[in-house]
Amino acid sequence: MNWDSYIKSYQSYLKIERGLSKNTIENYSFDIERLCLFLDQNNSFVSPITIGGELVQQFIYSVSKEVNPRSQARIISGLKSFFSYLIFEEYRTDNPLELIETPKTGRKLPDILAVDEIDRLIEAIDLTTNEGERNRAMLETLYGCGLRVSELVALKISDLFFEEGFIKITGKGNKQRFVPISEITQKYIQLYRETSRNHSGIQKGFEDTLFLNRRGRQLTRAMIFTIIKNLAIKIDLNKTISPHTLRHSFATHLLENGADLRSIQLMLGHESITTTEIYVHLDRKFLTEVLHSFHPRNNFDSLEK
Incomplete structure (x- = not known):
């Protein structure tokens, strides 16, 4: 077996046994293919079974000159997973990355938007265009339900349960969850469906897909x-934002308005609440307000009695 054969076998394992999404599998595979390219460029004709730690270390060192520590850590993690799979399948007995340390990246707090910034983004949408109603419905859904962009594009009409006030989301690893949806978000989705979506030529196989190009x-x-x-450029927003920024903002605004982490975790579809804690950006002012509002020692009058 050559590298390609092992990679395909690993991809099948990630899909069938671990239930990972197509995007995640592609990211894992990209890191392995990057290692293969390095080996080719350096005329190192070794297989996944015979490659040693020293050669992998040289690859990691070369990568460190091109990417930041966070990306470097992701590459190391992906390669460790691949070689752990080879050990699991008894192709090899050791992991060549076992002694390679992952660079410290620290905790990166996500960027968020203020409520007025989100309002400005949505207000900047040109509703006179064919795509206007669709774009407004998409942004309202991203922010109103805290979806990943992959979950938004995959959303089906059959996933909408408006009478019950929920939508069904298929997240990472094909795991499904029900997320509450507000009446205002429902309204904009319905407007889109009744206007531009109904007047567009829907291709065969996409009749149930909600948001169409x-x-x-x-x-x-x-x-x-x-x-x-x-839209960010249109309103002169001096921030680098993405669809994920709206997801971060969803979680943060819920927390700041009194929602508990467990509820946010369920809506975001996080397996571990630790992920939710890292995900949610907390400023010091909000933490101070929480302490003053809820800690029993902050009520001076009660201590004087």
């Missing part, structure tokens, strides 16, 4: 990024 097919993730980026 001008050719009547499912939107790409890249297109959502472009729409949001252009």
Whole structure:
């Protein structure tokens, strides 16, 4: 077996046994292919079974000159997973990355938008265009339900349960969850469905896809990024934002208005509440307000009695 054969076998394992999404599998595979390219460029003709730690270390060192510590850590993690799979399948007995340390990246707090900034983004949408109602409905859904961009583009009409006040989301690893949806978000989705969506030529196989491009097919993730980026430029927003920024903002605004972390975790679809804690940006002012509002020692009058 050559590298390609092992990679394909690993991809099948990630899809079938671990239930990972197509995007996640592609990211894992990209890191392995990057290692293969390094080996080719250096005339190192070794297989995944015979490659040693020293050669992998040279690859990591070369990568460190090109990417930041966070990306470097992701590459190391991805390669460790690949070689752990080879050990699991008894192709090899050791992991060549076992002694390679992952660089410290620290905790990066996500960027968020204030409520008025989100309002300005949505107000900047040109509703006179064919895509206007669709774009407004998409941004309202991203922010109103805290979705990942991959979850938004995959949303089906059959996933909408408006009478019950929920939508069904298929997240990472094909895991499904029900997320509450507000009446205002429902309203904008219905407007889109009754206007531009009903008047577009829907391609066969996409009849159930909610958000469609001008050719009547499912939107790409890249297109959502472009729409949001252009809106940010239009309102002179001096922040680098993406669809994920609206997800971060959803979680943060819920927390700041009194929602508990467990509820936010369920809505975001996080397996671990630790992920939610890192995900949610907390400023010091909000933490101070929480302490003053809820800690029993902050009631001076009660201590004087």
